[in-house]
Amino acid sequence: MSLHRRGWLKAAGAGLGALWLAGCDRLTRSPGFTGVLRVAEQWTQGAHRLITDRNALAKEFGPEHISTDFRANGTLRPQDPGYLALLAENFAGYRLVVDGLVERPLALSLAEVRALPSRTQITRHDCVEGWSSIGKWTGARLSALLDRAGVKPEARYIVFHCADTLDPFATDGAGGYYESIDLVDAYHPQTILAYRMNDATLPVRHGAPLRLRVERQLGYKHAKYVMRIEAVASLDRIGRGQGGFWPDRGYEWYAGV
Amino acid sequence: MARPNRPRTVLVKRHGIVTRITHALNVVFVAVLLMSGLQIFNAHPALYWGQASTFESPWIAMTKAEIGDEARGITTIGSLRFDTTGLFGWSGREGAREPRGFPAWATIPSWRDLAAGRRWHFFFAWLFVANGLVYLAWTVLSGRLKRDLLPTRDQLRPGRLAREILDHARLRFPKGEAARRYNAIQKLAYLAVILVLLPAMLLTGLCMSPGFNAAAPWLTDLFGGRQSARTFHFLSAGLIALFVVVHVAMVVASGLWNNLRAMITGRYAIQPGEPPR
Secondary structure: OOHHHHHHHHHHHHHHHHHHHHHHHHHHHOHHHHHHHOHHHHHHHHHHHHHOOOOOOOOOOOHHHOOOOOOOOOOOOOOOHHHHHHHHOOOOOOOEEEEEOEOOOEEEOHHHHHOOOEEEEEEEEEOOOOOEEEEEEEEEEHHHHHHHHOEOOOOOEEEEEEEEEOOOOOOOOOOEEEEEEEHHHHOOOOOEEEEEEOOEEOOHHHOOOOEEEOOOOOHHHOOOOEEEEEEEOOOOOOOOOOOOOOHHHOOOOOOOO | OOOOOOOOOEEEEOOOHHHHHHHHHHHHHHHHHHHHHHHHHOOOOEEOOOOOOOOOOOOEEEEEEEEOOEEEEEEEEOOEEEEOOOOOEEEOOOOOOEEEOOOHHHOOOOOOOHHHHHHHHHHHHHHHHHHHHHHHHHHHHOOHHHHHHOOOHHHHOHHHHHHHHHHHHOOOOOOHHHHHOOOHHHHHHHHHHHHHHHHHHHHHHHHOOHHHHHHOHHHHHHOOOHHHHHHHHHHHHHHHHHHHHHHHHHHHHOOHHHHHHHHHOOEEEEOOOOOOO
16 A cells, blocks of 8 residues: 555544544534433333333342442532531431322431331442442331322322532532432332441441432432432422432433443 | 456445445444443443452552652553553643543543433444344344355365465455455454454443343343443453454455445455456
8 A cells, every 4th residue: 555545544534533523522512412312211211111020129149248348429428507417416306208299298207217117138339430339238118118108199209308418509409419219119129218238327428317229220319318208290390300410410310221 | 459467347246235234323333332431431440350349459440640740640450550641541632631541532522421421322322232133133034144254164274264364464365256255254253243242242231230130130140240241341342442443454455445335335346357365
C-alpha cells in the first residue's frame, strides 16, 4: 500500500471517528433522543416480570460470604437537624409514619417496628456503579406493615421519604432523598425495613434507624434513613416526578439491571 | 479484443441481503455498546473475581495517584503498576485532566455521565439482541452457517492451517478460485465471535442484573458470581475490540473497495484465472 494511500485512509478513519463522537454527544443532549432511549426501561421491566415469578427470591448466601468491607454510598451521615436530634437520643423519639392511601395511618416507634413479623437474609448488594458487597439484614417485613395499615385499592406505589438531604443545592425543593417501588416489590417476601446489619444495630452510614431492602434491584432503590412511607396512586407530584432522587436525575426507576 | 496478460475479473455473490443489513446494524450497535460500556465501567474502574467486590485487592484498577505533587494515572494489574497518564486513570487535555478510567474519546457520552451511559447501553443491548437473533436464525435456517462458516475437514488439516497462519502474517491472501470461500482462519474467527464472544456478552451482562439473578441465579454462579461475570463481560468486550481492529485491518489489506462493495452490494470480485495461493 502506498504511503499516500495510507495517509488518506488514516485521515478518513480519524474524520469518521470524530464525527461519530460528536454525533453521540449531540444525541445525548437531545431530549427527544434520550426519550427514545428511555423506552428500554419498560422493555427490561416487562421482560423481567415475564420470566420471573413475583415471589422469586434473590440469591441468599451463607455467613462465610459476608463482606468485611461493605461499602456505603450516598449520604453517610445526614446533617439535617431533625435527624441529628433523633440520633442524639438514640432514636427514642423516632416514629415511622405510614400514610397516604391507607385505611389506618400509623406512627410506630422503633420498638413497634421491631415487634412486626421479621425476616433475616444474607444478600448481595449491587451498586449501580458496578461493585457488590454481601451483608446480613434483619428487618420488618414491609408486607406485614402494609397489611396493618391497610393499603387502599387505588394505591399503586409505595414511596419512602428519607431524613437525608443528598443535594443541598437543589433549588426546587427536590434535594431530599426518596425512593419508590410498585406493589409487586412491596409485597415481595425479601422486601424488609432493616434495623439490623451483620448481627448489630444498623449503623448510621448504612441508614439507621431503618433502611429499605428491595433485593431484586440496584443499591439506590434501598432507601436509607426512612422516616415516612406513603401509599400513592401516582408519582407525578413527588420530587421531580420520576419516583426517586436518582430517577429524578436520569437513572432508571426500575433498577433491575 | 482479448487481453491475455490480465486475468478475467468476475463478480461473485458473497453476502446475502440479511447478512449485509444485520452486519451494518451490528457495526453501529457494537460500537455504541463498547463505548457506553466503558462509560459504565468508569463509574467504578476496578474489576474483581467472585460474588462480591474485595475493594483492597481488585485484579485490575485504574486510579489517579499523586506522585510528589503531580497527578498521574496509574493502572494496576495484580501486583504490577503501570503509569498510564493520558490514557487510563487520569486523562484529558493538558490542564483540564480529570480522574477517569477510560478517556473521553472512548466513552458515550464523552463527559462522565453514568445515567446517560446506562440509557444508551440498555437500549442498544435490546437492539443488538434482536439483530443477533435475526442473523442467527437466518444463517442457520438458510444453511449458510454450514456452507460459509463451518470449516471443511480438509481445511482443518494442521499443515494447511499452519500455512494459512503464515500467509496471513505476511498479508498474502487467497487469490483466484480459492478466494470464493472463506479460509479456515477467517471461518474460525467469525465463528468464535458469532457463537462465543457476542453471546457471552449477553449472558455475562444478564448475570450482572439483580432482577435477572432472581430468575436464574444458577447462571451467575456458572460464571463464578456477579463480580466474575463483570470481569468476563469486560474481557469478552476486550476480545471483541481486538477482533474489530484485526478484522478492519484485514479488510483494508485484502482489498478495501472489493470488501466494501461485497458488504454493500453483495458482489465480490475474484480473478478465477489467477493461480490460488
